[in-house]
Amino acid sequence: DAGVIQSPRHEVTEMGQEVTLRCKPISGHDYLFWYRQTMMRGLELLIYFNNNVPIDDSGMPEDRFSAKMPNASFSTLKIQPSEPRDSAVYFCASSNGTDSSGANVLTFGAGSRLTVL
Amino acid sequence: DQQVKQNSPSLSVQEGRISILNCDYTNSMFDYFLWYKKYPAEGPTFLISISSIKDKNEDGRFTVFLNKSAKHLSLHIVPSQPGDSAVYFCAASLNDRDDKIIFGKGTRLHILP
Numbered sequence: 319d320a321g322v323i324q325s326p327r328h329e330v331t332e333m334g335q336e337v338t339l340r341c342k343p344i345s346g347h348d349y350l351f352w353y354r355q356t357m358m359r360g361l362e363l364l365i366y367f368n369n370n371v372p373i374d375d376s377g378m379p380e381d382r383f384s385a386k387m388p389n390a391s392f393s394t395l396k397i398q399p400s401e402p403r404d405s406a407v408y409f410c411a412s413s414n415g416t417d418s419s420g421a422n423v424l425t426f427g428a429g430s431r432l433t434v435l
Numbered sequence: 436d437q438q439v440k441q442n443s444p445s446l447s448v449q450e451g452r453i454s455i456l457n458c459d460y461t462n463s464m465f466d467y468f469l470w471y472k473k474y475p476a477e478g479p480t481f482l483i484s485i486s487s488i489k490d491k492n493e494d495g496r497f498t499v500f501l502n503k504s505a506k507h508l509s510l511h512i513v514p515s516q517p518g519d520s521a522v523y524f525c526a527a528s529l530n531d532r533d534d535k536i537i538f539g540k541g542t543r544l545h546i547l548p
Contacts, residue, residue, distance in 0.1 A: 322478070349534060351536070353538070359540070360441075360524070360538060360539060360540030360541055361479070361524060361538035361539075361540075361541070362538075363535060363536065363537065363538070366534065366535065368534065373534065374535060409478055409479070411478070415534070419484060419486070420466075420467060420486055421467045421469055421484035421486070421528070422467065422528050422534060422536060423469065423481045423484065424471075424479075424481070424536060425481075426471075426478030426479050426480070427478050428476070428477055428478050429476075429477075429478055
């Protein structure tokens with residue numbers, strides 16, 4: 319398996335533009351998480367899905383952010399309109415729930431670095 | 436409100452010595468704790484976990500200790516190697532109630548030659 323695939327790896331855009339980040343989870347994983355990494359706040363959980371259904375979106379900063387998972391192999395995180403404070407690295411991660419030890423181990427993608435000018 | 440806290444942003448350790456990374460948490464209901472390691476331009480990768488019913492878990496050079504009464508865990512790396520230089524994230528979950536996994540801000544470990 320190629321792991322969790324994220325695109326684009328880098329995105330530079332101007333304030334006010336729409337940004338769409340994409341994620342392909344590992345096949346067979348039924349959990350998908352979106353995190354944002356910044357220096358100030360570390361790794362923040364934005365939203366997670368189970369079996370394509372959004373379970374908890376309490377971490378989504380505001381209405382400008384939305385996430386969808388139309389099928390088991392694809393998810394998007396959209397920011398519209400984007401603002402400079404949205405500049406961060408956005409990670410997607412997937413898992414198949416708890417492993418034999420009981421821990422829910424996530425496999426992360428390489429991240430999408432977003433810069434909003 | 437940070438439920439998982441890593442109060443040391445960075446740590447420098449001599450190669451061959453022991454590295455100790457610390458993590459504190461506030462929610463006594465967390466039932467699993469995990470450590471992830473992250474290199475630049477890559478996503479975090481899983482390192483080691485511990486259940487709340489244990490106080491120690493060991494995997495090769497890596498050992499995690501859990502002190503539930505103090506709501507504190509630590510990751511010990513011994514001996515430290517140059518390839519251990521990375522950012523280490525502590526994470527916690529409430530598996531029986533929720534599938535959320537909450538991360539700390541991370542500690543950057545520098546292994547000095």
